[in-house]
Amino acid sequence: MASVARMTALASEIAQKTQIITDYLTSRNLEAASFDVDGLAEFPIPPEDEVPFKARLDLAAATKELYDISVGPKQSLRNLSWDCANNLSLQAVWEFHIAEAVPLTGSISYEELTAKVEAVNNDLPIGVPNLRRLLRHAMTNRIFCEPTKNQVAHTRTSRLLVEDEPLRNWTGFVCHDMWLPVANTVNAMKRWPASEESTETGVNIVYGHTLPWFEFLQQDPALTKRYNLAMKAHGNSEGYAVEHVVQGYPWADLGEATVVDMGGNQGYVSAAIAEVFPGLKFVVQDQAGMRTPEAIGSAVPGHLADRVKLTTHDFFTPQTEIAKLYFFRMIFHGFSDKYCVDILRALVPALRKGSLVVINDGALPEPGTASYLEERAMRTLDLFMQVSVNAREHEADDWAELFARADPRYAVKRVWRPAKSVMSFIEAEWKPGQEV
Numbered sequence: 001m002a003s004v005a006r007m008t009a010l011a012s013e014i015a016q017k018t019q020i021i022t023d024y025l026t027s028r029n030l031e032a033a034s035f036d037v038d039g040l041a042e043f044p045i046p047p048e049d050e051v052p053f054k055a056r057l058d059l060a061a062a063t064k065e066l067y068d069i070s071v072g073p074k075q076s077l078r079n080l081s082w083d084c085a086n087n088l089s090l091q092a093v094w095e096f097h098i099a100e101a102v103p104l105t106g107s108i109s110y111e112e113l114t115a116k117v118e119a120v121n122n123d124l125p126i127g128v129p130n131l132r133r134l135l136r137h138a139m140t141n142r143i144f145c146e147p148t149k150n151q152v153a154h155t156r157t158s159r160l161l162v163e164d165e166p167l168r169n170w171t172g173f174v175c176h177d178m179w180l181p182v183a184n185t186v187n188a189m190k191r192w193p194a195s196e197e198s199t200e201t202g203v204n205i206v207y208g209h210t211l212p213w214f215e216f217l218q219q220d221p222a223l224t225k226r227y228n229l230a231m232k233a234h235g236n237s238e239g240y241a242v243e244h245v246v247q248g249y250p251w252a253d254l255g256e257a258t259v260v261d262m263g264g265n266q267g268y269v270s271a272a273i274a275e276v277f278p279g280l281k282f283v284v285q286d287q288a289g290m291r292t293p294e295a296i297g298s299a300v301p302g303h304l305a306d307r308v309k310l311t312t313h314d315f316f317t318p319q320t321e322i323a324k325l326y327f328f329r330m331i332f333h334g335f336s337d338k339y340c341v342d343i344l345r346a347l348v349p350a351l352r353k354g355s356l357v358v359i360n361d362g363a364l365p366e367p368g369t370a371s372y373l374e375e376r377a378m379r380t381l382d383l384f385m386q387v388s389v390n391a392r393e394h395e396a397d398d399w400a401e402l403f404a405r406a407d408p409r410y411a412v413k414r415v416w417r418p419a420k421s422v423m424s425f426i427e428a429e430w431k432p433g434q435e436v
């Protein structure tokens with residue numbers, strides 16, 4: 001009867017965690033997240049309020065487990081296999097700009113909506129039956145709803161596709177740009193066994209080129225912009241929130257110092273740190289293709305412009321900017337180990353005794369040690385790193401080895417994961433003359 005006991009235990013855990021969350025919200029006169037068109041897109045529970053924050057993570061894990069049990073292994077496997085249809089309906093919504101064609105208040109008939117959608121897609125014939133079936137499938141994921149028969153209205157999720165530009169681009173990037181590469185990753189593994197090259201991936205098969213990922217991105221300004229905005233949406237999701245970077249490292253200890261943000265994209269992370277630590281100046285380096293007007297998705301706010309400078313530097317070439325600290329956020333998971341070593345070696349010419357290298361990157365948790373949502377996010381990201389660049393998320397123990405391979409003068413000081421963050425900090429110091 002262990003299976004029955006498990007169901008009972010989960011049901012009571014769900015009731016208990018829900019109570020913690022609703023008590024918290026009620027006592028503050030706050031709403032829960034909701035799919036109602038005017039509902040909250042996220043729970044208003046900050047990570048500092050640890051008990052309700054953790055209760056929500058536990059609730060998600062327990063409801064998922066109880067849901068899976070109630071579906072059962074046989075049906076779960078059937079569902080898992082064809083749930084790729086989720087991607088199909090979402091891709092269609094994104095590709096055909098359907099969310100923008102649905103009024104934000106009230107509803108619209110399938111006939112009127114089809115005419116509007118066809119018009120914005122250069123009169124591409126889609127037809128009512130196709131539009132209706134795609135939307136009715138999307139509705140099973142709470143994207144749009146049908147308040148009365150044949151009338152389509154927004155939910156909070158579909159409204160996000162209209163109003164949240166980074167998230168809309170995230171959807172397009174994952175469901176459109178990455179979909180076929182995902183489907184071709186096993187083919188890539190067969191064609192290039194155990195490859196560590198970013199030119200031997202599902203992306204290379206699908207898009208028919210031999211370029212590394214970032215060079216491929218830069219061929220197409222629209223794709224570059226979509227990627228940049230998608231990274232912003234990713235960076236803003238709970239476990240990846242930029243506030244974990246701002247709060248999670250003792251930036252104040254640097255006093256007045258220059259930080260080089262390597263592969264810093266459009267500088268949004270540096271800007272967030274600069275906002276809180278006025279003694280710091282940032283040099284945000286990225287590739288030239290990321291510095292074209294078309295690629296710039298978001299600029300550094302005007303009041304920080306003299307402390308956060310966007311510049312161009314390829315981190316595989318020798319570093320020339322002398323700084324106290326070299327910061328890498330979400331860089332090393334993008335390259336296989338041999339290239340991570342090259343990046344660390346290219347820094348050496350600029351390093352002085354006591355220079356710091358700080359990495360903020362995923363560290364895969366031991367199975368079962370993080371919350372379900374966190375572990376799932378990390379493992380999904382790990383797979384996407386394989387799909388796009390044949391790289392991987394690292395385990396906490398991997399870092400010392402990586403630095404040692406690059407140069408024995410690097411000394412890894414500590415590796416830690418701030419609470420609520422799915423990303424860890426790895427801090428190394430340059431210690432010439434003390435190598436063992």
Ligand SMILES: C[S@@+](CC[C@H](N)C(=O)[O-])C[C@H]1O[C@@H](n2cnc3c(N)ncnc32)[C@H](O)[C@@H]1O
Pocket residue numbers: 214231235262263264265266269285286287290313314315316328329330331334
């Ligand atoms: C995953 S994004 C991370 C961006 C940013 N650090 C953040 O935390 O959001 C990787 C960044 O590395 C940049 N990049 C890739 N190859 C590079 C290279 N060889 N030199 C400098 N930047 C590079 C990309 O253009 C991109 O902006």
